[in-house]
Amino acid sequence: MSKHFADGDVDALVDVNLSIMSAEFIAIVGPSGGGKSTLLNMLGALDEPTQGEVWFEGKRLAEYPSMDQFRAHKIGFIFQSYRLLPNLTAQENVQLTMFDTHPNVSQRRAEAIRLLERVGLGDRVNHRADKLSIGQRQRVAIARAIAGNPPLILADEPTGALDTERGDEVMDLLDELRQEEGATLVVVTHDERVAERADRVVYICDGRLRTV
Numbered sequence: 001m002s003k004h005f006a007d008g009d010v011d012a013l014v015d016v017n018l019s020i021m022s023a024e025f026i027a028i029v030g031p032s033g034g035g036k037s038t039l040l041n042m043l044g045a046l047d048e049p050t051q052g053e054v055w056f057e058g059k060r061l062a063e064y065p066s067m068d069q070f071r072a073h074k075i076g077f078i079f080q081s082y083r084l085l086p087n088l089t090a091q092e093n094v095q096l097t098m099f100d101t102h103p104n105v106s107q108r109r110a111e112a113i114r115l116l117e118r119v120g121l122g123d124r125v126n127h128r129a130d131k132l133s134i135g136q137r138q139r140v141a142i143a144r145a146i147a148g149n150p151p152l153i154l155a156d157e158p159t160g161a162l163d164t165e166r167g168d169e170v171m172d173l174l175d176e177l178r179q180e181e182g183a184t185l186v187v188v189t190h191d192e193r194v195a196e197r198a199d200r201v202v203y204i205c206d207g208r209l210r211t212v
């Protein structure tokens with residue numbers, strides 16, 4: 001697939017051909033502006049290629065009835081900046097994205113608490129997001145991403161704001177969850193420690209892929 005942005009006349013992805021196996025852990029690395037986030041956005045149906053297509057579990061993305069539903073059920077997103085709502089508690093932040101996967105409110109509450117306990121935040125369920133440490137916020141973001149057991153977790157610089165120790169803890173957690181749930185993990189990173197843990201490292205520069 002390729003992605004051209006008319007705004008700025010940029011070829012952000014050029015003839016990218018990437019197959020990802022179920023339960024694989026892939027690290028996407030490369031220089032700034034190389035196309036890493038653009039590729040992640042394509043995988044998560046946040047944007048569409050200008051040429052070519054994305055397939056997921058044997059179907060073209062276009063064949064799924066709705067991209068919102070596709071994202072809600074199939075993808076867990078984790079961002080460097082967490083994207084939590086600061087005035088809401090940890091539990092409320094996790095619950096927010098669970099309307100599709102857990103329609104019943106008491107189920108949603110119970111599952112949010114279970115997920116926060118799973119990521120080691122059982123004692124911070126009712127803390128406001130802006131009162132949590134940076135590492136704790138990333139854990140809330142991970143709890144939110146894994147709600148509903150999505151088969152694919154996409155993480156954009158998940159350790160970017162963390163020191164080495166917190167970064168290792170977050171990656172340990174993601175690795176454990178991947179093994180427990182059998183999820184596929186695709187991580188964009190500048191962090192060599194993260195890339196070293198991956199099954200496969202994919203290098204992207206000027207929109208072109210190279211496996212290293």
Ligand SMILES: Nc1ncnc2c1ncn2[C@@H]1O[C@H](COP(=O)(O)OP(=O)(O)OP(=O)(O)O)[C@@H](O)[C@H]1O
Pocket residue numbers: 005006007008010011012030031032033034035036037038039
């Ligand atoms: N919405 C957009 N409109 C126009 N150009 C864009 C858009 N998004 C990204 N680009 C351009 O596409 C290219 C790839 O950007 P991308 O964000 O994918 O790079 P990246 O490898 O993730 O960089 P970084 O490591 O700095 O985040 C860049 O030249 C960028 O300026």
